[in-house]
Amino acid sequence: MGPLDQTPHPYRGREAALSTKHGKGQMIAPPLLAWVGLRLREPDGVDTDRLGTFTGEVPRVGTPREVALRKARMGMAASGLPLGIANEGSFGPHPLVPFAPADHELLLFVDDELGTEVVQEALSTKTNFAYQTVARADELQGDFLRRAHFPSHGLIVRPNAGPNPGLVFKGITTAPALRQAVDRCVQTSIDRLAHVETDMRAHMNPLRQAVLGELAERLARRLAARCPGCGSPGWGVVAVVRGLRCALCGGETDLVREEIEGCPRCPLRRARPRGDGRRRADPGTCTWCNP
Ligand SMILES: [Zn+2]
Ligand SMILES: [Zn+2]
Secondary structure (H helix, E strand, C coil), X not given: CCCCCCCCCCCCXXXXXXXXXXXXXXXHHHHHHHHXXXXXXXXXXXXXXXXXXXXXXXXXXXXXXXXXXXXXXXXXXXXXXXXXXXXXXXXXXXXXXXXXXXXXXXXXXXXXXXXXXXXXXXXECCCCCCEEXXXXXXXXXXXXXXXXXXXXXXXXXXXXXXXXXXXXXXXXXXXXXXXXXXXXXXXXXXXXXXXXXXXXXXXXXXXXXXXXXXXXXXXXXXXHCECCCCCCECCEXXXXXXXXXXXXXXXXXCCEEEEEEECCCCCCEEEEECCCCCCCECHHHXXXXXX
């Protein structure tokens, strides 16, 4: 192991800025404290909605990683701390699972003293993400509300069409509030329809909180892992090599064969067999055996 492994973790007793408006500290702080002794501070006056909102009043510009980096820097600037962390979530159809919605979460950690960035991502189908357009609230009964996990998870309602971008009802968690919001929006929408969607803000969405909590655990473990060369926190998988061999014919498949671990600070890289212990691919995934 490296020269610094005997020393205390560099983040023990330190503070990092967390830029959030939506109570994400509850999910993100405990694993970071447990694994590396790092505490989070949520600076006042950081309005991450300036970088874009789920409800579209402000469009988001850039990749999730770029948005997360800008968010983290807002908190670091507001607090004067050289360490920062931010989350960016996005929702839509799963890229591989047909008809399933997906929650893509990215957590980014910045250390301006070491000059490092560490990113962990998750793609989960454990999400209620859904939307529907209705003329009356009772058209929502049944399947939609069950999939949306209403009322344990919030809803957002706005006019479906027309020049009324300011009219948005967020964080709806009761049937009467939902009815009122739909009626209001139907009245002002030029097509007499209301757009109802799941509220994906973390404090309104326990499913998202669970995904974020698991992701924060992975980020914390990664920060606990230190580079065997230079001792920097954040040693972990930075790339994969495909070509796991088929169990039947021995040909190469598209499945991951090796993971490349690396340091966020120095050039050290090490290849290792994939982490789940699989050494051969199922012939069902082989283009020769199962074309
Ligand atoms: Zn094969
Ligand atoms: Zn290193």
